[in-house]
Amino acid sequence: MNFVQLQELIAEEFGAKSILTTDETSIPATITIPAEKNAEICDYLFKHQQTYFDFLSCLTGIDNGKTTNTMEVLYHLSSIPYAMQIALRVEISRENPTLKTVSHIWKSANWHEREAFDLLGIVFEGHPDLRRILMPADWEGYPLRKDYEIQTHYHGIEVKY
Numbered sequence: 001m002n003f004v005q006l007q008e009l010i011a012e013e014f015g016a017k018s019i020l021t022t023d024e025t026s027i028p029a030t031i032t033i034p035a036e037k038n039a040e041i042c043d044y045l046f047k048h049q050q051t052y053f054d055f056l057s058c059l060t061g062i063d064n065g066k067t068t069n070t071m072e073v074l075y076h077l078s079s080i081p082y083a084m085q086i087a088l089r090v091e092i093s094r095e096n097p098t099l100k101t102v103s104h105i106w107k108s109a110n111w112h113e114r115e116a117f118d119l120l121g122i123v124f125e126g127h128p129d130l131r132r133i134l135m136p137a138d139w140e141g142y143p144l145r146k147d148y149e150i151q152t153h154y155h156g157i158e159v160k161y
Contacts, residue, residue, distance in 0.1 A: 001050055003029045006086065009051070013044055021089075028076065028085040038090050039100035042075060046105050051084070053077040056102070059112035061120040065146040069094045071122060075102070092122070101127040119144040 001009070003024050010031065011019055018041065020032040033041050045053045058076040075088040092099060101124040103109040113124040114133040121142040124130055132139065141148050151159050 001082065001084065003086070006051065006084075007031065009048070010041060010044075014041060020091075026087070028087050030074070030087040030089050032089040032091065035090050035092050035099055038073075038075075038088070039102055039105070041088065042077075042102045043105050045077065045088075050082075051079055052081055053079045053084070053086070055080055056106035056108045056112070059102075059109060059116060061116035061122050061144070063094070063120055063145050066094070071097045071120065073099060073116065073122065097122040098125060099123075100125050101130075103127055118142070121145065 007019055007022060010033075014037060018033060018037055020034060022032070023030045045051045055078040056075060057078055060074040060076070062072040062074070064070045064072065070091050071094050073090045073092065076085070077088065078085045090099060097120070099122065101109065101113060103113055103124070104126070110127075110129070111133060113127055114130060116122045117124060117130055118132040118134050119142055131137065135143065136154070139154070140151060150161055153159060
């Protein structure tokens with residue numbers, strides 16, 4: 001299955017509006033999908049016998065800043081049996097960065113989603129254990145947000161950057 005056929009498969013199952021943009025020149029090729037359909041499309045691509053994207057190698061969170069007031073989540077998917085790779089891109093509001101979890105589809109999403117939550121504040125609804133994974137539980141703010149103000153002290157200890 002090539003990239004165009006994959007787009008057609010998604011559009012046929014979820015409608016033409018389920019593909020917002022595509023970029024075949026990026027590595028891997030990227031399809032932007034609506035935030036409200038992220039878990040459904042991921043589940044479909046995992047279960048469909050012609051795609052079988054059985055491996056989530058990376059989930060990336062991006063803060064686009066206050067200018068666009070958006071954040072992004074990229075799902076880097078691989079189909080080992082079919083030797084295919086794609087990225088699904090989802091854009092969400094910076095004010096309410098929320099997506100449905102995909103941790104029930106790929107076990108590797110568990111810690112990836114926790115990391116995006118911990119460092120960017122992206123909430124993954126339905127996640128079985130959404131808590132900080134890198135920062136202390138009582139850390140204030142999300143360090144990878146562009147407007148993050150660095151703490152000078154943590155529990156009376158100077159924080160040096």
